[in-house]
Amino acid sequence: MNELASIIQLGNPILRQKAVFIENVQDEKIQNLIDELITSVAQANGVGIAAPQIAASYRLFIVASHPNKRYPHAPEMPPTAMINPQILAHCSEMVKDWEGCLSVPGIRGLVPRYQTIEIEYTDRNGNLQKQELTDFVARIFQHEYDHLEGLVFLDRVENNQDLISEEEYQKSVMGNG
Numbered sequence: 063m064n065e066l067a068s069i070i071q072l073g074n075p076i077l078r079q080k081a082v083f084i085e086n087v088q089d090e091k092i093q094n095l096i097d098e099l100i101t102s103v104a105q106a107n108g109v110g111i112a113a114p115q116i117a118a119s120y121r122l123f124i125v126a127s128h129p130n131k132r133y134p135h136a137p138e139m140p141p142t143a144m145i146n147p148q149i150l151a152h153c154s155e156m157v158k159d160w161e162g163c164l165s166v167p168g169i170r171g172l173v174p175r176y177q178t179i180e181i182e183y184t185d186r187n188g189n190l191q192k193q194e195l196t197d198f199v200a201r202i203f204q205h206e207y208d209h210l211e212g213l214v215f216l217d218r219v220e221n222n223q224d225l226i227s228e229e230e231y232q233k234s235v236m237g238n239g
């Protein structure tokens with residue numbers, strides 16, 4: 063069993079690096095990294111995590127959508143490893159919603175994202191997958207993809223007034239349902 067990897071936080075330069083392409087998905091190191099990420103996201107009860115967040119600067123993230131208080135209709139999906147992901151196309155419409163990040167504790171931001179995106183990635187068995195994602199899952203994908211480019215959600219908010227504390231978020235946003 064792997065020990066739980068610690069999640070690095072804003073200020074660690076790895077979060078600002080462009081992550082490297084994965085040449086060999088079957089590499090034991092990569093397969094172990096996938097398992098480690100799946101364990102980490104489950105422990106944190108998160109909906110996504112990118113490899114750079116555990117200090118492994120590879121183009122790999124996990125999307126693990128599940129229904130939650132704010133998104134009761136979020137699709138329930140098994141934690142899915144997406145390797146060398148790409149956004150092939152996107153709609154013109156952007157929607158704003160609140161995001162948080164395991165690497166940016168205590169802060170929430172109102173972030174514009176494309177509502178619908180067409181994506182591809184290699185799965186952990188080495189097969190190329192193409193999908194159209196919308197709404198919450200599209201948002202998770204774009205948030206995690208940004209991590210591979212050295213960006214965090216703070217870079218995407220339109221102004222500082224769209225940043226609030228976790229405590230205020232819990233009180234006002236969650237409180238209003």
Ligand code: ZN
Pocket residue numbers: 162163164165205206209
């Ligand atoms: Zn994040």
